[in-house]
Amino acid sequence: MASLDRVKVLVLGDSGVGKSSLVHLLCQNQVLGNPSWTVGCSVDVRVHDYKEGTPEEKTYYIELWDVGGSVGSASSVKSTRAVFYNSVNGIILVHDLTNKKSSQNLYRWSLEALNRDLVPTGVLVTNGDYDREQFADNQIPLLVIGTKLDQIHETKRHEVLTRTAFLAEDFNAEEINLDCTNPRYLAAGSSNAVKLSHREEILFKRW
């Protein structure tokens, strides 16, 4: 039943945004009890039924590679990280909804993973045309996930969600906002789960 071919998805983001909790939630359907700092890269596997319900149904394993560290790491760390970026089929960009810097750093993360050079100024200005160019010819499907939704106060939610919607648009990606300590967000049938499986289908189509 299992395919021999590999589907590799990177999970990128600043340290402390909740990548390990997210990966644990996605793969084991359980909340991670004691999150600790990720050194290097931790991998987990998610089982996915491609084209479920149809006669062509096949079960695949999606490998989620959770790469630790920050964009400002020493270049020796970045060179070591680069070894994980080979033959990637999809990228999940994770940012913390309570921390604006983590959202801005996603640009640098995606550039690092897609093996392109950083802009000389080091500061990326969000300008519609500029960013679309960078990602226009990108074939790898992206998914933007915002974590710690529960820590955003009700009144500020709208403002935060608008901002993240722009972010996702820049990447030409789908977006999900959730709280990794609550499995309800990714429960079967929820809109998030639907988005997730939709992205996975795209992943397989391209691959």
Added chain:
Amino acid sequence: MSFLIDSSIMITSQILFFGFGWLFFMRQLFKDYEVRQYVVQVIFSVTFAFSCTMFELIIFEILGVLNSSSRYFHWKMNLCVILLILVFMVPFYIGYFIVSNIRLLHKQRLLFSCLLWLTFMYFFWKLGDPFPILSPKHGILSIEQLISRVGVIGVTLMALLSGFGAVNCPYTYMSYFLRNVTDTDILALERRLLQTMDMIISKKKRMAMTRRTMFQKGEVHNKPSGFWGMIKSVTTSAPGSENLTLIQQEVDALEELSRQLFLETTDLYATKERIEYSKTFKGKYFNFLGYFFSIYCVWKIFMVKFWSQHISFILVGIIIVTSIRGLLITLTKFFYAISSSKSSNVIVLLLAQIMGMYFVSSVLLIRMSMPLEYRTIITEVLGELQFNFYHRWFDVIFLVSALSSILFLYLAHKQAPEKHMAP
């Protein structure tokens, strides 16, 4: 009238230093984090500003700029403010931010941070007992009491850093010590790392599949609860779950291995970069600066005397600039290495504390590099501290730190070649 002019000059320079500290904080230290508590940034910049002003006053002393009475006044004022910051404000805020991170104590933050501060004050006071730093005729709350203790901490820090720096700098750049790292070495390690990741993945796939079949068969992987649960788990132990725990142990071991390999690869890349850097012009220039700073430290041990105003001014100026620059760079590296989004506030405040104490004790030690006629103002302002004690203490700690660094680096250097042998 001249007092007003002098004061306005001082205040302008203080504002300039404050701005520099602010920019440094924003652009360098906190460039990957979000500043949510501006009070941290303000405290850091203020500490930096007043520390730099002290050095500025020393330079003015040597050059004879400004009226001597206004210099004296500003010395006293600066000293009071900096002691206020280092002994009262920064420790209190450090305690406050530590307590804020702990969820349990969140409600009574202020109370617990006051308690922490009182504990700090108690140990800070006790610090003065074993050291012969004061003549007993001073009162309890005088400047001398505070400065003497701050001086001890700062001088110890300076000596530790200088000792380590004096040994580490040549070790890092001298090609004799640099292990020869080839690209093949790095590639071999990377291959091992990826192989380990693949092994982890295949084991996790087995686990996922096992869990899925168990779930489909209705054996829910729950912990047994209650009396009947316990009995059930004894009689019907699912073979699947036993298998899982076994594989999980193997996975844990492999994950530990992957972390080791990752760190080793990073190490190799860093060494390779150092080799390339030492061959460039910039690398050689900084290498020279590093040597200069180390030589200065060694010089202190042999107590060379200076003889003219210009030389002492230039030398003191270079020492100050190199110290500030060296300290800021070291602090930045340290900060990047250990901070995370939660602890960044606490760590920056700790750095501000270290920086303030370091600069205060630099003033104490620099007194020795100055000719007699310029020492008077420092002696006047700081009161009757036993300066000789500080110089001897610096030398002792410097030697201890240098020797331990040599030992430590020797052991680390010896261990390294064994790690890279073929498995």
